[in-house]
Amino acid sequence: xxxxxxxxxxxxxxxxxxxxxxxxxxxxxxxxxxxxxxxxxxxxxxxxxxxxxxxxxxxxxxxxxxxxxxxxxxxxxxxxxxxxxxxxxxxxxxxxxxxxxxxxxxxxxxxxxxxxxxxxxxxxxxxxxxxxxxxxxxxxxxxxxxxxxxxxxxxxxxxxxxxxxxxxxxxxxxxxxxxxxxxxxxxxxxxxxxxxxxxxxxxxxxxxxxxxxxxxxxxxxxxxxxxxxxxxxxxxxxxxxxxxxxxxxxxxxxxxxxxxxxxxxxxxxxxxxxxxxxxxxxxxxxxxxxxxxxxxxxxxxxxxxxxxxxxxxxxxxxxxxxxxxxxxxxxxxxxxxxxx
Amino acid sequence: xxxxxxxxxxxxxxxxxxxxxxxxxxxxxxxxxxxxxxxxxxxxxxxxxxxxxxxxxxxxxxxxxxxxxxxxxxxxxxxxxxxxxxxxxxxxxxxxxxxxxxxxxxxxxxxxxxxxxxxxxxxxxxxxxxxxxxxxxxxxxxxxxxxxxxxxxxxxxxxxxxxxxxxxxxxxxxxxxxxxxxxxxxxxxxxxxxxxxxxxxxxxxxxxxxxxxxxxxxxxxxxxxxxxxxxxxxxxxxxxxxxxxxxxxxxxxxxxxxxxxxxxxxxxxxxxxxxxxxxxxxxxxxxxxxxxxx
Numbered sequence: 055x056x057x058x059x060x061x062x063x064x065x066x067x068x069x070x071x072x073x074x075x076x077x078x079x080x081x082x083x084x085x086x087x088x089x090x091x092x093x094x095x096x097x098x099x100x101x102x103x104x105x106x107x108x109x110x111x112x113x114x115x116x117x118x119x120x121x122x123x124x125x126x127x128x129x130x131x132x133x134x135x136x137x138x139x140x141x142x143x144x145x146x147x148x149x150x151x152x153x154x155x156x157x158x159x160x161x162x163x164x165x166x167x168x169x170x171x172x173x174x175x176x177x178x179x180x181x182x183x184x185x186x187x188x189x190x191x192x193x194x195x196x197x198x199x200x201x202x203x204x205x206x207x208x209x210x211x212x213x214x215x216x217x218x219x220x221x222x223x224x225x226x227x228x229x230x231x232x233x234x235x236x237x238x239x240x241x242x243x244x245x246x247x248x249x250x251x252x253x254x255x256x257x258x259x260x261x262x263x264x265x266x267x268x269x270x271x272x273x274x275x276x277x278x279x280x281x282x283x284x285x286x287x288x289x290x291x292x293x294x295x296x297x298x299x300x301x302x303x304x305x306x307x308x309x310x311x312x313x314x315x316x317x318x319x320x321x322x323x324x325x326x327x328x329x330x331x332x333x334x335x336x337x338x339x340x341x342x343x344x345x346x347x348x349x350x351x352x353x354x355x356x357x358x359x360x361x362x363x364x365x366x367x368x369x370x371x372x373x374x375x376x377x378x379x380x381x382x383x384x385x386x387x388x389x390x391x392x393x394x
Numbered sequence: 395x396x397x398x399x400x401x402x403x404x405x406x407x408x409x410x411x412x413x414x415x416x417x418x419x420x421x422x423x424x425x426x427x428x429x430x431x432x433x434x435x436x437x438x439x440x441x442x443x444x445x446x447x448x449x450x451x452x453x454x455x456x457x458x459x460x461x462x463x464x465x466x467x468x469x470x471x472x473x474x475x476x477x478x479x480x481x482x483x484x485x486x487x488x489x490x491x492x493x494x495x496x497x498x499x500x501x502x503x504x505x506x507x508x509x510x511x512x513x514x515x516x517x518x519x520x521x522x523x524x525x526x527x528x529x530x531x532x533x534x535x536x537x538x539x540x541x542x543x544x545x546x547x548x549x550x551x552x553x554x555x556x557x558x559x560x561x562x563x564x565x566x567x568x569x570x571x572x573x574x575x576x577x578x579x580x581x582x583x584x585x586x587x588x589x590x591x592x593x594x595x596x597x598x599x600x601x602x603x604x605x606x607x608x609x610x611x612x613x614x615x616x617x618x619x620x621x622x623x624x625x626x627x628x629x630x631x632x633x634x635x636x637x638x639x640x641x642x643x644x645x646x647x648x649x650x651x652x653x654x655x656x657x658x659x660x661x662x663x664x665x666x667x668x669x670x671x672x673x674x675x676x677x678x679x680x681x682x683x684x685x686x687x688x
Contacts, residue, residue, distance in 0.1 A: 088615035102618065102642070109639035110614045163629045177633055226484065229466065230576075230629060230656070237578035237610070244579070244613045247638030361615040362605060 064329045065339065072342035076119055079349045083115030086353050088361035109247070117246030117310060118352035118366075119345040120254035122317050124307040126344020127258070128300050129318030130325075130337045131265050134272035135296050136203055143304040143318035146206070146297070147213030151189020152308045154217045155181035156238050157224040160231040179250070179309040182238075186305035189213050190297070200293045203279070240365030241314035243352045250310045257306045261299045262341065268292050269334035276333075315367045317344045320374035327381045347374050423538050425518045426502045433516065436540040437496030443482040443506065446522050446666030447499040448473055450531055453667035454541045462493045469660070469668070482506075491515065497538065522665040523607075525590045532667065547667070554670025558677040559595045566684040567596040572621035572645070575663070577630045579616065580608050587665040591673050597623075597680060613637060620644050623683050624651045625676065627659040652679035 084094050084107055096103055128143035136145065144150075159181040176184075194200065197209035225232045271292040274282035283289055307314070321344035325336060351369035358364055421433040441462040442448040448467035451460055457470065462477045464485065477493065480486040485506045490498060491513055498510055502519040510517050518538060522531045529548050536544025571592055573582040582588035584599045586607035592599050600619040601609060617639045624645040626634065631653045640646050654662060654675065662672045 088612040088618055102620070105639060105642050106614055106617055109642075110617055113638055160629065163632050177636075226481065229481070230627075230659075233580060234576045234578060234630070237576075237580075242578065245637050247636075356612050356614075361612050362609045363612050365610075 061330055065331045065335050068325070068328050069335075069339055069342060072339065072346050075346045076342065076349065079346060079353065080112075080115050080119065083118070083349060083353050084111050086357045086360075087111055088356070091357070113248045113251050114243050114246050115349060115352070117251050117254065118243040118349045120251060120258055121243065121246075121307040121311040121314065122321075122348025123341040123345035124254060124258055124261070124303040125314065125318040125348070126321035127261060127265065127337055127341040128303040128307075129320075129344065130322040130333070130340035131272070131296050131303075132300050132318070133322050134269075134275060134333050134336075135293065135300070136207060137275060138207075139323070140319070143300060143307075144214070144313070146193045146210040146300060146304075147189035147217060148186035148301060148304045148308060149313050150214045150217035150221065151185040151187075151192070152182040152305070153185070153235065153239060153313065154221040154224070155183075155185025155188070157221040157231060157235055160234055161224060161228045178238075182312075183305045183309035185217075186308050187301050189217055190301040190305075194297070199290070200297055201290060206297075237365070238312040239367075241312035241367040241370075242363070243311050243348075243366060244363065246310055254306055254310060257302055258341070261303050262338065264295060265299050265337050266334055268295055269332065269337060271296070272333035311366075313367065314348060314370055316371045316374045317348050320370075320378055321347060323378055324374070324381070327378075421538065421540070423518055423534060425534070426521050427507070427519050429519075431497075431516055431518055433497070433538075437516070437538065439493065439495045439497075440539075441479060441490050441493055441495040441498045442467060443479070443485055443498065443500035443504060444520075445469070445660075446528075446664045447501075447520060447531070447535070449664070449666040449668060450522075450528075450535050451499070451539070453547055454532070454536055454539060454544060456539045456541060459539065461495060462490065487513070499535070524585075524587055524665065525594075525669065528665050528667065528669055551667055551670045555591065555594050555673040558670065558673035561677055562595060562680055563684060566680045568598075569622045569680060569684065570598045570600055570619070571623045571625060571680075572600050572616055572619065574624065574626040574630055574634075575608055576627075577634075578610050579613060580610050581605075581616075583607050583609055587669075588662060588672075591662075591669065591676060595673060595677055595680065614639070616640075617643055622650060623680070625679060626651065626653060628653050628655055629659075650683045652676075652683065 085091055087106065094107055098104065125143050132141040132143055132145055133139055156178050159176070159178055193206065193209045193213045196213065197206040200206060221235070225235050271282070271287050271289065274285050274287045322336065322340040324343050325339040348370060351373050352366050355364045355366040355369050421436060422430055424430045438459055439461045440451060440459045442451060442460060443464040445464070445467045448460065448463050449469055451457065452470050452473065457472055460473060460476055462479045463473050464480065464482050465478045466481060467473050477489065479489040479493070482501050482504050485504070487506065487509055490510065495515060497516045497518055499518055499520065500506060502521040504519070507517045507519055520531050520534060522528050532548050533544050573588050573592065575582050581601045583601040583605050584593060584603035589599050589601070589607070600616070600621050601611070620643055622644055631651070635641060635646055645651055658675050661668045661675060
């Protein structure tokens with residue numbers, strides 16, 4: 055009992071710490087721009103600086119947190135649902151679906167002004183979202199529902215590979231889109247505005263409530279499918295709901311920021327390396343962790359070689375991976391992936 | 395016996411020196427990999443795997459020597475009828491070999507060079523990136539194809555760029571320009587091929603040479619630089635006004651945005667003999683926008 059309450063205390067402390075880190079990083083993010091570090095205080099005297107801080111830097115910083123939070127949540131849900139520590143949010147094919155959507159729209163942009171007219175309304179964000187969610191639906195159709203985890207996993211891998219091949223083919227045939235595609239594949243928070251932030255915030259709230267409500271299914275599943283079924287959990291329906299959560303969170307994040315690597319995979323592991331807890335808390339903490347991780351990566355991405363930018367996906371891999379490796383070494387062979 | 399031997403040796407030496415002088419007369423071209431490729435005679439069958447090299451061959455009046463091109467070569471229109479042998483980075487080796495070319499022209503970045511050489515095909519790798527490179531490549535290809543007036547062709551192109559620059563009114567020269575290569579956003583800096591053309595036109599580029607030819611910029615940098623004019627291809631233009639904070643940029647506010655068609659973009663971004671035409675396109679844009687009331 056004391057062990058549980060001890061772990062609960064650590065979990066609360068971690069949550070509080072991650073929130074405070076998030077706030078600190080937002081303030082830092084408002085100060086880091088194309089000229090490197092500059093004080094926000096100057097913004098009040100210069101209208102251009104004010105505009106930049108208010109309409110470019112702040113939404114981008116908040117957007118980075120939200121996208122990271124969505125991916126962290128999706129990662130925790132996916133790892134619980136598939137009972138696999140290597141599961142990540144892109145497992146059901148959404149990444150390659152989104153790439154294909156973006157590639158096709160980029161190609162069509164150049165074909166005719168007529169096509170561009172309604173495509174602009176859909177936009178790259180819309181195309182990425184439709185592609186990501188479409189790919190998940192395709193995976194579900196191929197796996198004939200959500201009953202069999204292994205079948206779902208395999209179908210996801212196949213959809214990922216096939217759609218990925220199609221977008222590679224598109225890039226080869228129309229090389230003008232290659233660079234823009236590469237930017238999308240590496241991810242960028244550069245063009246996140248307030249509307250995108252509101253959208254991501256709404257989806258985050260909705261999905262967090264849903265996964266919080268159904269987190270007991272994930273706890274049951276961690277004991278094995280047979281045990282979970284014997285506990286009387288309505289696995290099929292709840293699994294479907296959690297797949298919807300994964301698709302929505304991943305689709306929204308990918309649409310706004312591109313295919314940001316590693317956040318969804320690493321965030322739950324980082325949380326588990328600190329605290330052992332049930333899924334309800336794990337999902338929330340992974341979400342906070344993912345947000346902090348992506349925001350830190352985004353700030354470094356625009357700081358290190360300002361006014362140029364590094365692709366943020368490169369930094370999430372370096373930061374998250376480096377930290378995870380350090381944790382693994384420090385804990386002397388204890389597996390950070392185990393537990394929960 | 396001794397004298398016979400000596401005579402024989404002398405004969406051999408004479409023969410050797412003769413063949414040496416023949417070799418010296420044979421064509422030798424040093425390409426951008428630093429390799430010297432020698433040809434017994436002027437190549438008559440050419441495969442080009444880079445659009446700008448295809449254009450260079452045709453600009454020198456040797457279009458008829460092309461027997462195959464890559465799938466991206468589309469100018470002049472006559473080359474579209476030629477057999478296509480894949481792309482520069484993924485060429486169809488078999489199709490190239492089947493065309494029995496005397497020489498294959500390709501970019502240094504292409505992996506095909508080694509494979510083609512091992513099959514006994516002569517390869518000249520050239521990678522034009524700047525205005526100076528266009529001139530150098532013209533001369534190299536002219537030398538390779540034994541076209542004597544490559545220098546004159548260059549002077550015509552160069553004069554075309556100067557004419558485009560001189561056609562601009564003095565007011566247009568004050569314009570601060572942002573040229574977006576693609577929506578990441580990657581910009582064309584002063585040291586890029588496009589940037590060099592802009593410099594020749596006398597306008598200011600908001601991206602200095604110190605940032606490299608095609609830097610991936612923080613979008614905030616462009617908002618802060620507040621350019622008077624934006625040049626962008628239609629593929630990358632869609633949605634530009636909706637980017638956060640961009641409505642504050644003077645060029646967007648006053649609709650001073652030149653959107654180039656795909657065909658125009660090809661002319662602008664290919665470091666080849668159509669650079670004068672590219673300069674003309676940009677000059678037209680500048681003229682149109684400087685005449686337009688805000």
